[in-house]
Amino acid sequence: MADVRFEDVDKVYDNGVQAVFDLSLNIQDGEFLVLVGPSGCGKTTALRMVAGLEEISDGTISIGARVVNDLTPKERDIAMVFQNYALYPHLSVGDNIAFGLRLRKTPKKTVEERVQWAARLLGLTQYLDRRPKELSGGQRQRVAMGRAIVRQPQVFLMDEPLSNLDAKLRVQMRAEIGRIQRELGTTTIYVTHDQTEAMTMGDHVAVMRKGELQQMDTPQKLYSDPKNLFVASFIGSPSMNLVEAQIVRQNGGLVARIGDQELPVPGELSSARPALTGYVGRKVALGVRPEQLEDASLVRDGANGNRLRGRVVLTEALGSELLAHVELSGKPVVTDDVLEGAVELEDAMVDDLAQKADEERTTFIGRFVAASDVRPDHVIDMVVDTEKLQFFDLETGNAIRAGE
Amino acid sequence: MTAIDQTAAAIPAARPATKTGPRRPKLRDTWWRHVVAWIAIVVALFPVAYIASAAFTGNPSLAGSSLIPRHLTLDNFKKLFSPGNSTTDITSNASNYPHWILNTLIVATSTAFFTVMLGALAAYAFSRFRFRGRRMGMLGLLLVQMFPQMLAVVAIYLIVVHTGTVFHVLALNTLTGLIIVYLGGVMSVNVWFMKGFFDTIPAELDESARVDGASPAQVFWGVVLPLAAPVLAVIGLFSFVGVLNEFIIASVLLQSDKKLTLPVGMRGFIDQQFSQHWGPFAAGVLIAAVPVVILFMFLQRFIVEGLTAGSVKG
Ligand SMILES: Nc1ncnc2c1ncn2[C@@H]1O[C@H](COP(=O)(O)OP(=O)(O)O)[C@@H](O)[C@H]1O
Ligand SMILES: [Mg+2]
Numbered sequence: 001m002a003d004v005r006f007e008d009v010d011k012v013y014d015n016g017v018q019a020v021f022d023l024s025l026n027i028q029d030g031e032f033l034v035l036v037g038p039s040g041c042g043k044t045t046a047l048r049m050v051a052g053l054e055e056i057s058d059g060t061i062s063i064g065a066r067v068v069n070d071l072t073p074k075e076r077d078i079a080m081v082f083q084n085y086a087l088y089p090h091l092s093v094g095d096n097i098a099f100g101l102r103l104r105k106t107p108k109k110t111v112e113e114r115v116q117w118a119a120r121l122l123g124l125t126q127y128l129d130r131r132p133k134e135l136s137g138g139q140r141q142r143v144a145m146g147r148a149i150v151r152q153p154q155v156f157l158m159d160e161p162l163s164n165l166d167a168k169l170r171v172q173m174r175a176e177i178g179r180i181q182r183e184l185g186t187t188t189i190y191v192t193h194d195q196t197e198a199m200t201m202g203d204h205v206a207v208m209r210k211g212e213l214q215q216m217d218t219p220q221k222l223y224s225d226p227k228n229l230f231v232a233s234f235i236g237s238p239s240m241n242l243v244e245a246q247i248v249r250q251n252g253g254l255v256a257r258i259g260d261q262e263l264p265v266p267g268e269l270s271s272a273r274p275a276l277t278g279y280v281g282r283k284v285a286l287g288v289r290p291e292q293l294e295d296a297s298l299v300r301d302g303a304n305g306n307r308l309r310g311r312v313v314l315t316e317a318l319g320s321e322l323l324a325h326v327e328l329s330g331k332p333v334v335t336d337d338v339l340e341g342a343v344e345l346e347d348a349m350v351d352d353l354a355q356k357a358d359e360e361r362t363t364f365i366g367r368f369v370a371a372s373d374v375r376p377d378h379v380i381d382m383v384v385d386t387e388k389l390q391f392f393d394l395e396t397g398n399a400i401r402a403g404e
Numbered sequence: 405m406t407a408i409d410q411t412a413a414a415i416p417a418a419r420p421a422t423k424t425g426p427r428r429p430k431l432r433d434t435w436w437r438h439v440v441a442w443i444a445i446v447v448a449l450f451p452v453a454y455i456a457s458a459a460f461t462g463n464p465s466l467a468g469s470s471l472i473p474r475h476l477t478l479d480n481f482k483k484l485f486s487p488g489n490s491t492t493d494i495t496s497n498a499s500n501y502p503h504w505i506l507n508t509l510i511v512a513t514s515t516a517f518f519t520v521m522l523g524a525l526a527a528y529a530f531s532r533f534r535f536r537g538r539r540m541g542m543l544g545l546l547l548v549q550m551f552p553q554m555l556a557v558v559a560i561y562l563i564v565v566h567t568g569t570v571f572h573v574l575a576l577n578t579l580t581g582l583i584i585v586y587l588g589g590v591m592s593v594n595v596w597f598m599k600g601f602f603d604t605i606p607a608e609l610d611e612s613a614r615v616d617g618a619s620p621a622q623v624f625w626g627v628v629l630p631l632a633a634p635v636l637a638v639i640g641l642f643s644f645v646g647v648l649n650e651f652i653i654a655s656v657l658l659q660s661d662k663k664l665t666l667p668v669g670m671r672g673f674i675d676q677q678f679s680q681h682w683g684p685f686a687a688g689v690l691i692a693a694v695p696v697v698i699l700f701m702f703l704q705r706f707i708v709e710g711l712t713a714g715s716v717k718g
Binding site: 014051052053072073074078079080082084086088089090099100103104147151 | 534606608609611612613614615616617618619622627630631
């Protein structure tokens, strides 16, 4: 067991591509850290540097008390699960799992015991004599896990281990990996591009973009308190609604003007974010999570101020709730941060977004209770939970929080 | 990835009685394949039948031989293995046939073995490591391959003569000398071939083994070589057969009768103007074919896989 520390780590590949910039991370002993970010942001590179499969161009990585920069993978006492499992096709499941132990000249009896132990933990006992190609995807994934846990290394490294599985199995294995990690208490670095996976699995989640760490926090903090527009739009599904808003002072308080509508900024919020007063008279990016919106016709005590009116363009009934896409006037935020963060958007939607920006129309997604009977083309009011509004500087993309 | 898909797809098909599995093709649609196959078999076996017939009849010349021997005899075989040739008209060197067989087996086996080993080492380096001169090395190998080895016969002869004065094991008229020359001759094409195959073995397997604690040598012997077995079998077989057929270099480098390989020795049976010995010749080549056939049967499984390279499972 050990902690893992990145200190100002850079990675420049031989072809001159810099994949990781100045990465500093501190992963506690026994912690499950998820590295998440869009594809190509340097997650795999960071992980492979810990494994010793990729040289560290600058900075240091330490495992426990040892700086491992110049150690071979073997000396680092880690185990890695690869995206395509990398099982040895010519060896049986049992031999695959035992491979690392045998290389270390572990006594035969211990090997036997440990393989049995790992197989039991993963439900592989009856498959030990099979070849990898005689297994299903989920079983292969388990074998890859087995190969990692059997050696009881100091650190587990996993590179998108579930991305080759179908959706249902992925959810199941997600839980299982979490269970095993908790049971063994082994420090784990887990790489994924899927923010849902990151949020459900990690003790802490580190969000990366273009080789740079954006924010490392608990899933809850990441969701409720994103540091910048990229994190705000990357984390959460559906994404945070973002619209340009003008901050104006009114009756001693602050008001956010969205198109031709206004939302009052609660006093507590503006005092918790003193920097906001510096933006009076300027435009900011205003963020609203879908669950902060509710169908006004279903809210009794509707404080009249906190409302936005718009036209419903699409509804998605999910049974437990209803997602309403509501179009209102106001300019959507379409900076690079947002486009890159909102990985769910397809190209056509990006074009659509650009066009809407020109027309100063924006679409909010609201997560309404299932009882809501809004239909497309209805013009409706939405009640906004203004306590949790988020504000970002349009230029830097940073969250507007404490003083400058 | 694709390899995984393939194997995954192969699993249900392997189970018996899957209703959705591909139907067995109807003979009505495929009869022409059988016709082609049978024609090919007949064409291939015809010369073999002729040789077999010549080997088992007493007829000394080809002129009078027929496809179906009238009376069978083992005389030709006996002649090959009987020293002293008291009763036969065979030339004295016939008694060296056992030597030739042995020489050929020694040369072919060692050439095949070392070709595979050296080639695999080189190919592994070219496939996995990035080092200065890698590209040039690969191109150099290709370039060398463009000249037929025959062009180099004179040079090879001179080199062997001179090396032989220093290293006696590599001198003219030694099997070791011949083996070394053979090893150099086919190395480059084999390295290219094997590198192509190694490239299809996912690098993650190497990396996974390294993380598991394997040294580069352990990765090579424990992971890569076993997976490359098909291509090793193919290369081994081809170089074995290649040596079995090689005439020119062997005839230049080997001189004394007892040192000859089969092709060179056997030629003595039929190049004499007045005493051609087609019978013993036929018997000799028939025997020579046996190891190749055995090898083919032994390696068949690999060869099919190796020739359809790229199907290594990830
Ligand atoms: N071996 C390599 N040589 C050169 N560039 C690479 C190599 N591996 C990755 N890269 C580049 O580094 C960046 C980060 O890649 P990677 O770490 O694989 O991203 P991720 O795992 O987040 O998708 C990408 O721009 C990629 O093109
Ligand atoms: Mg990756």
